[in-house]
Every structure is written in C-alpha cells, then in structure tokens.
Amino acid sequence: MSTKDTIKQRTLLGTPGAGGRGLGRPVVLNREKTVVKPEKIEKGEEENELRFINREIDELKKEFYDLKLVSNERDVEEVIESQIQVLDDPELREKIREMIEEQHYKAIYAVFSSFNDYIQILENSGAKWLNDRTVDIISIRDQLIDLIRNHQPRELDADNAVIFAVELSPTEMVKLSKLNPAGIVSQKGGLTSHMVILAQSLGIPCVIGADWHLIKPERFESVLIDGDVGSVLFDPTDKIIDEFEEYQQNQYRKEKLALKWAEEENKTRCGKSFTIRGNIEFVNELPRLSTRGASGVGLLRTETILFESKDFDVQTQIEFYRQVAQASGDHPVIIRLFDAGGDKLPDNHEEEHNPFLGWRGIRMLLDSPDLLRQQYEAILKVSAEFPGRIKILVPMISHIEQINRSKEILKEVKNKLSKEKVLFDDTIPFGIMIEVPGIALMASEAADMVDFFSIGTNDLTQYMLAVDRGNGKISSLYQPGHPSVWRIINRVIKVCRDKDLPLSVCGEMASNPLYAACFMGMGLNDLSMTTNSIPAVKSMLCTHDMSEFRQLAWSVLKAKTYTEVELLFTEWQKKVELQQ
Amino acid sequence: MIKKKVKVLNEAGLHARPSSILVKTASQFKSDLFIEMYGYRINGKSILGLMTLAAEKGSEMELIMDGPDEEEAMEAVTELFENKFKTA
Numbered sequence: 001m002s003t004k005d006t007i008k009q010r011t012l013l014g015t016p017g018a019g020g021r022g023l024g025r026p027v028v029l030n031r032e033k034t035v036v037k038p039e040k041i042e043k044g045e046e047e048n049e050l051r052f053i054n055r056e057i058d059e060l061k062k063e064f065y066d067l068k069l070v071s072n073e074r075d076v077e078e079v080i081e082s083q084i085q086v087l088d089d090p091e092l093r094e095k096i097r098e099m100i101e102e103q104h105y106k107a108i109y110a111v112f113s114s115f116n117d118y119i120q121i122l123e124n125s126g127a128k129w130l131n132d133r134t135v136d137i138i139s140i141r142d143q144l145i146d147l148i149r150n151h152q153p154r155e156l157d158a159d160n161a162v163i164f165a166v167e168l169s170p171t172e173m174v175k176l177s178k179l180n181p182a183g184i185v186s187q188k189g190g191l192t193s194h195m196v197i198l199a200q201s202l203g204i205p206c207v208i209g210a211d212w213h214l215i216k217p218e219r220f221e222s223v224l225i226d227g228d229v230g231s232v233l234f235d236p237t238d239k240i241i242d243e244f245e246e247y248q249q250n251q252y253r254k255e256k257l258a259l260k261w262a263e264e265e266n267k268t269r270c271g272k273s274f275t276i277r278g279n280i281e282f283v284n285e286l287p288r289l290s291t292r293g294a295s296g297v298g299l300l301r302t303e304t305i306l307f308e309s310k311d312f313d314v315q316t317q318i319e320f321y322r323q324v325a326q327a328s329g330d331h332p333v334i335i336r337l338f339d340a341g342g343d344k345l346p347d348n349h350e351e352e353h354n355p356f357l358g359w360r361g362i363r364m365l366l367d368s369p370d371l372l373r374q375q376y377e378a379i380l381k382v383s384a385e386f387p388g389r390i391k392i393l394v395p396m397i398s399h400i401e402q403i404n405r406s407k408e409i410l411k412e413v414k415n416k417l418s419k420e421k422v423l424f425d426d427t428i429p430f431g432i433m434i435e436v437p438g439i440a441l442m443a444s445e446a447a448d449m450v451d452f453f454s455i456g457t458n459d460l461t462q463y464m465l466a467v468d469r470g471n472g473k474i475s476s477l478y479q480p481g482h483p484s485v486w487r488i489i490n491r492v493i494k495v496c497r498d499k500d501l502p503l504s505v506c507g508e509m510a511s512n513p514l515y516a517a518c519f520m521g522m523g524l525n526d527l528s529m530t531t532n533s534i535p536a537v538k539s540m541l542c543t544h545d546m547s548e549f550r551q552l553a554w555s556v557l558k559a560k561t562y563t564e565v566e567l568l569f570t571e572w573q574k575k576v577e578l579q580q
Numbered sequence: 581m582i583k584k585k586v587k588v589l590n591e592a593g594l595h596a597r598p599s600s601i602l603v604k605t606a607s608q609f610k611s612d613l614f615i616e617m618y619g620y621r622i623n624g625k626s627i628l629g630l631m632t633l634a635a636e637k638g639s640e641m642e643l644i645m646d647g648p649d650e651e652e653a654m655e656a657v658t659e660l661f662e663n664k665f666k667t668a
Contacts, residue, residue: 078597080626081600081601081604082596082597085603085627086627089625089626089629090623090626091623091626091628091629094628118632122631124630133595133596133631136596313591315591316591
C-alpha cells in the first residue's frame, strides 16, 4: 500500500455542520434497537398499571424540565419545550390509557405501540423535516421505555471525546454538550436538523453526512475533527497535533482578549470616541457579535439568501433581516443589497470575460428590477419593526445615474406599500458603497444625493490598482495599503467632513489594527469588520492617542510607495510600543 | 361550536416549532380545538397529531372550536396563522 493510500484511509470527509476544531478519543454511540413484546396484564391490575405509567411520564417530564432550566439558549429551550408537549399530548395519553384499561396491555407495550402509531405515519409521510423529527420522537419513546425498565442509561464517557453517531436527537445533543465533547461526527442529519442548530449555538465542532462505519473509529487512538471544512482525521501525526495545540492556544487567547475588550468603552486614550461594527453574513455569527462588543451590523451581506434559498421570496428575506435586527440590540443594521456577480455568481449565470468588471452589484439589480423591488420591500417591511435602525446600502455604484435609478425604484416600492397600508420607516437612510474610483472622484456630487457612504476597501483596492484579487500571478500587486488607496480614501473623508455626511469603512483594511489607527488619524472613526478582528482593533484604538494616529496618517499620505507605507506602519508600531 | 377556514402562510409550513406554539396557545383555553384537513380530523392540542398533518405552506384547513371560551380561543389561534406563528 502506498503512503498516499494510508493517508487517504485516515481522512474522512463530510459536510461542515458546526465550525471549530476538536481533538479527542473516538467514542462510538451505539443505540440498540428497542423491542417490546405485547404482554398483557391480569384483570384488575389496570388502575395500578395506569398510575404507574403516569408517574413514569411525570418523571421523564421532570428530567426534561431540569434540562430546560440549565440551558440558556432559546433554541434549546424551544426544542425541549416541544418534547415536553409530546409527553403531555392528550391523544397519545388517551391511546396509552385505552390500551391498558380496555385492551389490558402492559404499560410498557402501551407506550411502545402508541408512539409507534405516530412514528409510522411520520416515516411514511416523506416530508424531509418530518424525518428529522421522527428521530426525536423515537428518542422520547426509548427514554420512557428505559425509565419503565429501570434501565440506567449507560454513562457515556464523552469528556474530550469525538462522538460518532448515526444521528442524535436534541435531548441527546443537550445531554452530550454538558459532557464536554471535543466534537461530533454523524452519518445522517441535514444542515437544518436540530442536531446541527444546537451544535452551532453550543459551540461544538460538528461534521455531518460522514459515513464512518467502515472505518471503525474505535481502532484509532485519537481523532481531529475540523467543523469548518468538514474533515475528520484519524490518528493525526505529531506535527498536526502540535499545530492543533497552537491553534487552540490561539483561540483561547483570542477569546480572553475579546471578552476583556468587549467591556471597555469605545474611546481612545485621549477620550475621542469611535464606533466598531461587525460585517455579518450568517445568522449564526450573531451571538459572537455582542460578546465581542460590536455596535450593530455595519455590513449585512445578503447574497447568500439569493444563492442558498431554493424557495426564495420576500418572506425568507424578512425573516433573515428580522433575526439580525433582533440580535443587534439597539444598534443599527446596514443591509447591503444583493452584491451578486463578479466571483459570486448564481449557478445558471453565463460566464463573463471580466467578471469583476462585469454584471454585478447594482448593475445586475437594475437589470433585474423585480429582484430589487422584492429586496426593497423586504427591507422596508422589517424597518417598521425597528424604526431608525435599518439602513440600505447599495453596492458597486459607478455612475451617478445609478443612484438616481436606485432611489426611484425605492420610491416606487414605498408608494406601493403606502397604498397597501403597510407600515415602513419612511426616513430609512439610503447609502452607497464607495468602491469604484470613478464614484470616489464624484464623491461631492454623490454626497448630495444620499444619506451616507461606506467605503469598501477590498474592491476599491482592486479597481484602483486594476488588480484582479483572485489572480495568483499578480497577487503581490494587490496592496490595500498602496498610497493611492490611502489618498483616495482621504479625499472621500474630506468631502464627507465638508458635507457633514456620515461615513464608515467596511472591508479588510478596517480589520487591520494598524490600518484602523490610520483611518482614525484621517478622521474616519466608524469602522466595520469581521467579528473576530474586533478585539485586536479595539485594543489598538483604546490604548493610543489621536495625536499618534494623526502623525501616522500624515506620514502615510505623503508616502510614494507601498513599501514605504508598510515601513511607516512597522516603525510606528515599534515607536508606540516603546512608549508604553 | 364555531368554525373557521385558515391557510398556512409561513414558508416552512406547520413544522415542529409552529406546531408547538399552536398547541401551547390552544391549551390555554378550555374549549376543544379540532383541525380538519383533507378529510382528516385531529385534536389541535395534540402536537403529534399536528405533525402528522405535514401541512406545508399554502395548505388550507378548518378550525373547529367548541367550548365556553370558543370565540376568544378562535381569535388567538387564527391570529397565529395570520402572523405566521411569530410570537413576541
């Protein structure tokens, strides 16, 4: 056998379920099939048998309530709540009673058979979500039967273990999460199953759809699971374990730092305040947003709903926007219109020669007015529920006419909603992305037409320098810190200051603490970035003075080359570190 | 006894969470609730029964409320359907 085969054998690929990495012993969760024989009771024992089963059901309900008490996640509580409802189901209870009192079956068989009636209907229905729920109902049935049989469920030694299961019910998942597992690998389970939703909110790395049976996980000593890519590695080499440990140390440090900085006030050492918001794409990024101390969502990417949702409609959008707004407390949520095109193309789209210079962002939306109208409608409807907090951001504006046309369509949608007596925030702020140099140079004119600007540094860099950032041959020429990028940003900042127009920056430049310092020095103090970068940026801004930032910005704006700019940053950092 | 026709408006249909909310709401009232769909009749306070309906978006069903507080109960349950099972 070649080395390549050995490596292949040791890696198992599945679908990423919940992110993060974990290392631990493999533990296989075997669930025996529950079998109950149809045994009968003697005449006269019915009442006793009925009292007995009601007591057992109450006992299991109590276990569920206890589980609910210790969980602080709403998702988890809702799941357990519905499990309690199953035990309280009047029809189910009536079936059980009838089987005992009128047909004289033993309580255990009455439970088994009554549950099975429903399980069979659900299994035959063919609806996918119902199949997911059948697992839950089978698990409630088996827990009740174990209780009647007085089976102590085998104590699972899950501490720091990677659990291999065919699938897991929500209760099993919640119980498991208390045992501190390193990760979960399941054979079945969809991305919408309770198992995955819970793993995400409980922070357990999870890989689904991985057929692990043939590998026999028990044979191995350790397993490394990567929930971000969906891989499971058996008996990783020492080098990989070292890498993992370093990763874990890093995660730990980051977490500690994040919590420390989240509580600090957003003020520089000299007292100048600034704003930090998160760039968000998925609902499951939201919990981290508040723990990292972000003041709302500076950029909500919406393309994913366009690509992922098969039965895409206004309602799907409304639900997504609402969830984000609800999770953002009192802070604003800036919703960027679908930025599809470029490297983010729908499957059925024809290829373009220069996708980055092609049919994307507002260009695509203005050619697909129905799509744009739907998105406006969804945003407006949600804005009524969160007055003053929702803002609209238009991507890829290159021509003034596009601003006019986008606003006209917004007005049309507003008129339509008014006629239908649908409530919305009539003063909803309307802003544009500054990411094309052509519009950056027209900033003064554009500023008179909109309520705010947001600078998208990634695209601005690629268009300023005419460098396709996906092209490996010229990747070294893609330099967000290029002097021309700083100069054009500074120009936009000046326009906004003169016109008193709110300006923020979103994009990778804001995530770099040194670049964030430079933005502050230029007078731009509203930054939006990936949630993970917030602690580092915040610590940089809180621990220095505006005079330091200004001195940095001033020298950067005078620089002639990218190398010069980078050198200025390294020297500045050395200098400020020495002063501390 | 009062009857009312309703339609499932929420995207995902009457799946676990909406069923759970419906049962919770219906159980707060003394009146019995029955739901009829495609000739089936289920107890509206039974979560298992509701799930077996497998009602998708657009499904129409008839609510039958019977009891001392039927008006009030009907209003509360219909509202759930109209609000797509959003609870405050």
